Amino acid sequence: MIMKTKKYLLAGALILSLSSPALAQSDSYKAALNPIISAIEAAPNDVNAGKNLIKDYLKTYKKDEQALTALGNVYLAQRNFTEAMKIANSIVSNKKMNGTLGYLLLGDIVA
Secondary structure, eight states, X not given: OHHHHHHHHHHHHHHHHHHHHHHHHHHHHHXXXXXXXXXXXXXXXXXXXXXXXXXXXXXXXXXXXXXXXXXXXXHHHTTOHHHHHHHHHHHHHOTTSOOHHHHHHHHHHHO
């Protein structure tokens, strides 16, 4: 009985340790957005504000629908509707992504 419990406890710990890196990646895009937000807020009228940061962000998270939507929401908060629209359309047109977050972003832009 004790051996069975230890076996299941060990299996549960192993599964939990394997899923931890996948969960940690989902919050990493939020931390990567902070410098972009700071750069855009520092120069709100400058089109090239944070250009290199945004380029690196897009390169890193080009396959993550949530990360791209978060960047679109940053553009939307800064009232940069054209860039937000580009992000939303790229999410919707990408066949590998679900597209629902892109449609939500498009709805927020139009509203």
